[in-house]
Amino acid sequence: MSIDYTDRIPNNVSLSDDRRLQRALESWQPRFLQWWGEMGPTLPTQDVYLRTAVSVGREGWANFGRVKLPEYRWGIFLAERDQDRRIAFGQHKGKPVWQQVPGEHRAALQRLIVVQGDTEPASVEQQRRLGLTAPSLYDLRNLFQVNVEEGRHLWAMVYLLHAHFGRAGRDEAEALLQRHSGSDDSPRILGAFNEETPDWLSFFMFTYFTDRDGKYQLGTLKESAFDPLSRTCEFMLKEEAHHMFVGTTGIDRVVQRAAELMCEHDTDDVTPFGGISLAVIQKYLNFHYSVSLDLFGGETSTNVANYFTAGLKGRWQEERRDDDHVLTGAMTALPRPEGGRIVEAELPALTALNHDLRVAYIADCQTGVTRWNRILASHGISGPGLYLPHVGFNRQVGVFAGCHITPRGEVVDAATWQAGRPSWLPTPADKAHVESLMRPVYEPGKIAAWLAPPRNGINGQPLDYTYVRF
Numbered sequence: 294m295s296i297d298y299t300d301r302i303p304n305n306v307s308l309s310d311d312r313r314l315q316r317a318l319e320s321w322q323p324r325f326l327q328w329w330g331e332m333g334p335t336l337p338t339q340d341v342y343l344r345t346a347v348s349v350g351r352e353g354w355a356n357f358g359r360v361k362l363p364e365y366r367w368g369i370f371l372a373e374r375d376q377d378r379r380i381a382f383g384q385h386k387g388k389p390v391w392q393q394v395p396g397e398h399r400a401a402l403q404r405l406i407v408v409q410g411d412t413e414p415a416s417v418e419q420q421r422r423l424g425l426t427a428p429s430l431y432d433l434r435n436l437f438q439v440n441v442e443e444g445r446h447l448w449a450m451v452y453l454l455h456a457h458f459g460r461a462g463r464d465e466a467e468a469l470l471q472r473h474s475g476s477d478d479s480p481r482i483l484g485a486f487n488e489e490t491p492d493w494l495s496f497f498m499f500t501y502f503t504d505r506d507g508k509y510q511l512g513t514l515k516e517s518a519f520d521p522l523s524r525t526c527e528f529m530l531k532e533e534a535h536h537m538f539v540g541t542t543g544i545d546r547v548v549q550r551a552a553e554l555m556c557e558h559d560t561d562d563v564t565p566f567g568g569i570s571l572a573v574i575q576k577y578l579n580f581h582y583s584v585s586l587d588l589f590g591g592e593t594s595t596n597v598a599n600y601f602t603a604g605l606k607g608r609w610q611e612e613r614r615d616d617d618h619v620l621t622g623a624m625t626a627l628p629r630p631e632g633g634r635i636v637e638a639e640l641p642a643l644t645a646l647n648h649d650l651r652v653a654y655i656a657d658c659q660t661g662v663t664r665w666n667r668i669l670a671s672h673g674i675s676g677p678g679l680y681l682p683h684v685g686f687n688r689q690v691g692v693f694a695g696c697h698i699t700p701r702g703e704v705v706d707a708a709t710w711q712a713g714r715p716s717w718l719p720t721p722a723d724k725a726h727v728e729s730l731m732r733p734v735y736e737p738g739k740i741a742a743w744l745a746p747p748r749n750g751i752n753g754q755p756l757d758y759t760y761v762r763f
């Protein structure tokens with residue numbers, strides 16, 4: 294079904310057939326716009342070259358054009374419905390999926406949707422000042438693309454809350470605009486979304502590591518027996534791919550520039566030459582990776598076992614798994630700290646599903662690291678290169694919380710950990726250096742000196758295209 298852009302709220306869910314729902318969402322819309330005005334991008338612009346979905350099919354979901362940011366058409370888009378879709382896992386496996394929320398799963402589904410919804414505006418809030426220091430118009434445009442789509446992902450969750458959870462859902466939709474990233478009084482729900490994203494290296498790390506958690510969480514919600522949630526997440530995943538592209542290629546470009554300066558000046562410390570040294574890149578990587586690992590919840594969780602058994606949240610690529618998809622009685626091995634060592638423990642697979650998802654995520658994260666080391670190798674830089682720190686490093690959630698584990702996976706005492714901290718996580722001096730490089734470059738085709746230019750423009754446009762007009 295194509296998207297109706299004549300409606301105040303563009304949608305492919307026949308919103309005009311349900312007047313009550315339409316009115317409820319139309320009364321939420323001005324509050325969303327007010328939030329966007331107050332908490333969205335701070336940099337004023339005339340228009341931005343953006344992609345907007347005009348239908349969910351292959352041809353229509355990526356239409357490019359110049360858009361005035363406050364007039365972006367945030368809408369409600371669900372992937373096409375598969376009339377024969379059946380539940381793929383858990384105790385209801387094989388039965389038809391649900392178009393309505395079953396009473397007994399109301400609270401749990403609402404919780405999952407609220408947690409997912411809360412992350413979307415949080416990231417816009419975290420990134421709101423980055424427009425003031427973009428390294429090029431190309432990057433600035435990518436930032437705004439990510440921001441408008443996170444705003445649309447908020448709409449996606451708010452639609453589900455309004456359409457399926459009655460008064461409680463409407464209250465939760467309000468609360469999504471009232472919590473704010475980093476607020477003392479009403480912070481965002483998950484840890485990583487209360488951290489700052491003060492500079493573009495952090496932004497690239499965030500879009501590489503934290504948006505990738507989004508990919509994996511959305512992938513599990515796409516398996517949900519609650520079909521509207523599944524279809525919503527399926528479409529969100531398409532948009533999410535570009536966010537991770539921004540992260541992957543952003544870090545590519547920072548690493549490439551570091552490598553060029555290392556060769557040119559025959560040194561590892563490229564700080565005096567306006568680059569970011571590999572040691573600092575590694576520290577930013579360590580921080581964003583470990584904070585993102587926390588987003589998967591505890592290694593053992595009865596919540597996740599209940600979600601799975603009830604059919605609310607599946608596993609990554611559930612239908613490709615070669616097992617019974619019910620997992621009663623299945624066991625799995627996972628690492629945990631014990632008496633100063635890290636050992637493998639056998640646990641019921643059902644309660645270890647957060648760990649299961651994290652394993653797939655970690656393998657995916659590793660592909661970026663391999664790619665960045667390949668860039669270094671292509672400049673003749675061998676040696677240890679960049680790496681993912683140990684899964685227990687710097688963790689606040691799960692079995693490793695409270696432990697002192699080095700990036701290389703040694704269990705150490707608190708004093709040793711504190712002494713090592715400045716070489717593992719960004720120090721005030723590292724942050725000050727990165728911050729000092731953050732100067733806006735807004736001339737078409739020009740690019741800041743701390744990163745390499747992108748390989749290609751957006752949608753076939755040249756690099757010197759005016760992606761943003763002021």
Ligand code: BYC
Nearest residue numbers: 408412416483484503504507510587588590591594596597
């Ligand atoms: N910070 O049983 P446990 C994205 C809470 S990112 C604070 O171990 P569970 C995006 C937890 O809520 C994807 N609290 O974990 C990316 C629970 O509290 P309650 C977002 C945390 O429930 C970039 C308690 O601790 N989507 O889309 O199995 C830009 C015990 O937890 C944290 C989702 O997360 C934390 N890090 O799993 C934009 C999907 N971790 O319930 C967007 C929906 C845990 O006892 N959420 N807690 O009060 C979920 O599936 C699960 O709630 C979680 C946690 C995976 C988050």
